[in-house]
Amino acid sequence: MLPFEVGEILTSPILHYSKKILAPKMTDIEGSPGSSMHGVTGREPVLAFSVASPIVPTDTTAKFDLPVDSEHKAKKFKLFSFANPHMRTFHLSWISFFTCFVSTFAAAPLVPIIRDNLNLTKGDIGNAGVASVSGSIFSRLAMGAVCDMLGPRYGCAFVIMLTAPTVFCMSFVSDASGFIAVRFMIGFSLATFVSCQYWMSTMFNTKIIGLVNGTAAGWGNMGGGATQLLMPLLYEIIRRAGATPFTAWRIAFFIPGWLHVVMGILVLNLGQDLPDGNLGALQKKGDVAKDKFNKILWYAITNYRTWIFVLLYGYSMGVELSTDNVIAEYFYDRFDLKLHTAGVIAATFGMANLLARPFGGFASDYSARKFGMRGRLWTLWILQTLGGVFCILLGRANSLPFAVTNMIIFSIGAQAACGATFGIIPFVSRRSLGIISGLTGAGGNFGSGLTQLIFFTSSKFSTATGLTYMGFMICACTLPVTLVHFPQWGSMFLPPTKDVVKGSEEHYYAAEWNDDEKSKGMHQNSLKFAENSKSERGRRVASAPTPPNTTPNYV
Amino acid sequence: MAAALLLVSSILFSCLAASCHGVTLSSLQKTLIVFVTASPSPGQVLKAGEDSITLTWSFNNSFPARTDSAYKTVQVKLCFAPISQQDRAWRKTEDNLVKDKTCQYKIVAKPYSPSNNTFSWTVQRDVPTGTYFVRAYAYNSADEEVAYGQTTDAHKTNNLFQVKAISGRHVSLDIASICFSSFSIVSLFGFFFLEKRRAKHSQEN
Numbered sequence: 056m057l058p059f060e061v062g063e064i065l066t067s068p069i070l071h072y073s074k075k076i077l078a079p080k081m082t083d084i085e086g087s088p089g090s091s092m093h094g095v096t097g098r099e100p101v102l103a104f105s106v107a108s109p110i111v112p113t114d115t116t117a118k119f120d121l122p123v124d125s126e127h128k129a130k131k132f133k134l135f136s137f138a139n140p141h142m143r144t145f146h147l148s149w150i151s152f153f154t155c156f157v158s159t160f161a162a163a164p165l166v167p168i169i170r171d172n173l174n175l176t177k178g179d180i181g182n183a184g185v186a187s188v189s190g191s192i193f194s195r196l197a198m199g200a201v202c203d204m205l206g207p208r209y210g211c212a213f214v215i216m217l218t219a220p221t222v223f224c225m226s227f228v229s230d231a232s233g234f235i236a237v238r239f240m241i242g243f244s245l246a247t248f249v250s251c252q253y254w255m256s257t258m259f260n261t262k263i264i265g266l267v268n269g270t271a272a273g274w275g276n277m278g279g280g281a282t283q284l285l286m287p288l289l290y291e292i293i294r295r296a297g298a299t300p301f302t303a304w305r306i307a308f309f310i311p312g313w314l315h316v317v318m319g320i321l322v323l324n325l326g327q328d329l330p331d332g333n334l335g336a337l338q339k340k341g342d343v344a345k346d347k348f349n350k351i352l353w354y355a356i357t358n359y360r361t362w363i364f365v366l367l368y369g370y371s372m373g374v375e376l377s378t379d380n381v382i383a384e385y386f387y388d389r390f391d392l393k394l395h396t397a398g399v400i401a402a403t404f405g406m407a408n409l410l411a412r413p414f415g416g417f418a419s420d421y422s423a424r425k426f427g428m429r430g431r432l433w434t435l436w437i438l439q440t441l442g443g444v445f446c447i448l449l450g451r452a453n454s455l456p457f458a459v460t461n462m463i464i465f466s467i468g469a470q471a472a473c474g475a476t477f478g479i480i481p482f483v484s485r486r487s488l489g490i491i492s493g494l495t496g497a498g499g500n501f502g503s504g505l506t507q508l509i510f511f512t513s514s515k516f517s518t519a520t521g522l523t524y525m526g527f528m529i530c531a532c533t534l535p536v537t538l539v540h541f542p543q544w545g546s547m548f549l550p551p552t553k554d555v556v557k558g559s560e561e562h563y564y565a566a567e568w569n570d571d572e573k574s575k576g577m578h579q580n581s582l583k584f585a586e587n588s589k590s591e592r593g594r595r596v597a598s599a600p601t602p603p604n605t606t607p608n609y610v
Numbered sequence: 611m612a613a614a615l616l617l618v619s620s621i622l623f624s625c626l627a628a629s630c631h632g633v634t635l636s637s638l639q640k641t642l643i644v645f646v647t648a649s650p651s652p653g654q655v656l657k658a659g660e661d662s663i664t665l666t667w668s669f670n671n672s673f674p675a676r677t678d679s680a681y682k683t684v685q686v687k688l689c690f691a692p693i694s695q696q697d698r699a700w701r702k703t704e705d706n707l708v709k710d711k712t713c714q715y716k717i718v719a720k721p722y723s724p725s726n727n728t729f730s731w732t733v734q735r736d737v738p739t740g741t742y743f744v745r746a747y748a749y750n751s752a753d754e755e756v757a758y759g760q761t762t763d764a765h766k767t768n769n770l771f772q773v774k775a776i777s778g779r780h781v782s783l784d785i786a787s788i789c790f791s792s793f794s795i796v797s798l799f800g801f802f803f804l805e806k807r808r809a810k811h812s813q814e815n
Contacts, residue, residue, distance in 0.1 A: 167700070171738035172778050176697035209802065216798040220791030226783040300736045301778030309786070316794045323801050388700045514697040 119330070127330035128260045132267055140327050141258045147326050148251045149271040151211050151318045155244035156278025157285065158222045158311035159187055160405075162238060164283045164383035164398040165290060165304045169234070172301040179231035181512025183238045184380040188373075188503040190242030195496065198249035206328035207254035211247055216319035218244035222312035226305045244315070248496075251275060257329050265416075269474065273412040276470075279379040280405020285310075287383075287398035346486070346577070354567045355487035361494060363535045364480060368495045369502020370532040371439050371472035374446070374525060376503035378469075379405055381511050382462070385518045390455045400459055407466040414467075415474025427593025428482065428544035435475040436536050436547065442468025443529030450523030469529075473499075482541070482588060485581045486567040544591050560585035632708030633755045641677055642759025643670045644686070644746045646771070655772045659735040663771070665717065667746045667759060669724035680756055681722040681748040686729065687713035689760070691770045694740035707755055713745055722748060739775040 120138035129141035202210040221240035289307040383401035422430030445465035452458035510521035540546035568578040745760040
């Protein structure tokens with residue numbers, strides 16, 4: 056068992072370390088530890104759907120539906136196929152994650168009914184919202200370890216089937232504390248995000264893993280939108296079938312619960328951990344030089360950029376989660392809409408993830424081609440601030456059409472900013488990418504909890520005012536991105552340092568290793584990464600030869 | 611005298627007609643008297659779906675005789691008392707009746723008659739737990755509020771009654787919930803141990 060596993064939250068690096076132990080020798084760059092990175096040069100298609108053969112050789116002896124590489128990971132992403140194991144895994148994985156989003160936010164569109172049944176105050180509703188996003192901070196941490204020990208198939212199945220009882224528990228809830236407790240427990244299910252990303256990286260080649268992971272994450276997040284449509288519809292049907300309102304909403308919760316059970320069974324029966332089989336058959340020890348967890352942690356937390364992005368993600372992803380929780384109730388109360396109408400409008404917020412998040416990543420990559428890292432930083436700032444401005448306007452809108460328009464632009468801004476954030480994260484550190492990605496993800500949930508606590512729990516101001524204040528906070532908390540400075544690439548306003556040594560990519564990434572480690576050659580992969588990252592200079596990149604390297608890894 | 615009254619009421623009506631934003635409560639005359647008698651006994655907490663209240667309303671004869679000439683229908687509603695509105699902005703009282711959320715449950719609508727109005731109402735099953743009073747609105751033929759009356763005083767402090775909502779829980783739901791939960795846990799661990807056993811078996815063979 057690798058010593059740093061427990062801390063690694065982004066699982067691609069974990070698996071790549073395991074792969075190093077298990078898999079046959081392969082070329083330096085593909086599949087090497089933590090190589091889920093973003094080293095695109097201007098010459099490669101950014102959102103690649105497939106990898107051509109000379110770049111990554113196909114294993115012709117393998118009998119899979121898709122062309123595979125030497126590790127039997129798919130080189131092609133065939134969206135509408137369910138073939139075993141690669142595409143089937145993709146669909147099982149994203150649908151499981153989607154299901155967990157559905158159940159975590161299932162209460163939100165039904166709050167107008169639940170608040171009457173349980174006699175909730177605004178504070179109770181706000182606290183329940185905070186609880187729903189807080190649980191997953193911890194469950195995601197544990198999930199990395201579970202995936203390493205039991206494999207992503209069991210990781211996913213355990214979480215989804217053990218949280219199914221918590222969803223069914225809604226039928227027992229009779230007061231505010233019960234409601235908060237159950238929402239907290241259901242929130243644990245969002246750990247499927249980790250198993251989803253981990254599982255994708257066992258099945259897809261690193262060159263296309265960016266698109267695959269980004270699509271899976273975005274489509275999973277859509278669950279937060281789909282639930283705003285689904286739950287009021289179910290409630291309406293059950294009520295018309297004869298149930299009283301205070302019973303109908305409880306019955307409606309059975310459907311997400313059943314989805315959990317069904318997906319768990321499908322994952323167990325149809326899924327497999329690795330292209331060649333299940334993890335149990337492949338547990339062997341290797342003799343690779345293992346990195347130390349406390350070292351990786353040290354370099355993650357002492358890099359100030361980590362904390363800036365933790366804050367920023369709290370105000371892009373965090374704000375998205377908070378809005379998922381409050382927006383349906385807001386439209387219901389402010390504009391006197393019917394429950395399912397409010398649900399439809401709220402759904403458009405979450406469903407924008409289908410395209411908005413990949414768009415953010417794409418915008419980041421596109422601006423990097425011309426302006427390098429500075430372009431990425433500006434793109435992130437522009438998208439996130441745009442989201443903030445339209446959040447302010449959403450709170451101030453007094454008419455329904457304006458409110459809906461502002462909400463849609465706000466959603467695009469916030470979700471694209473999520474995608475753009477993970478266009479930059481892989482460059483913050485090479486050694487500690489996993490932990491930084493994990494901290495950033497946790498920052499998203501933490502930001503959501505904090506925002507709901509400050510702006511949507513107090514009765515001192517209305518939800519509309521809360522939205523406006525949240526918009527101001529988004530704009531304010533996005534400003535620190537101006538402070539992110541890379542010596543080799545500069546920042547939003549400052550140019551790169553003129554010092555020849557300090558201004559090189561190699562110096563930045565090799566600085567994470569001490570002399571002792573360098574003498575052991577542990578920093579070799581960082582140097583390779585540094586070479587590939589020269590694309591972040593933008594148009595200043597001289598015509599350097601293009602070593603084969605990986606595509607964006609969106610988380 | 612009658613002419614002056616007609617003038618006043620016609621001015622009042624035209625004011626009401628002009629305000630497209632809706633009638634405000636403060637502009638209405640409190641010309642109706644509404645009584646509620648809870649059954650089985652006053653002061654007892656009423657159970658939604660089981661207990662009932664009896665309402666009577668009539669025109670307050672201390673007002674001039676022709677004041678109610680425009681009243682066509684009466685709607686009686688169940689309204690939240692201030693204590694049930696605390697920390698719950700979705701039940702907020704606004705003077706503008708279009709925006710007002712105080713009275714969310716309709717009890718009955720009847721054609722207007724100055725006296726002899728009674729109605730017995732079983733508290734509906736979707737009424738939440740809380741403290742309430744009853745208000746009756748009189749509408750004119752254009753369906754606008756023109757007068758009202760309520761069981762409590764202007765500050766909504768006396769003559770309030772309490773309702774206890776149904777829980778919404780059912781034994782059958784609880785049992786179904788437990789069944790599906792156990793199924794989920796049992797099938798997960800069952801599958802896990804079965805697969806472990808199969809792996810051990812194939813290793814031994």
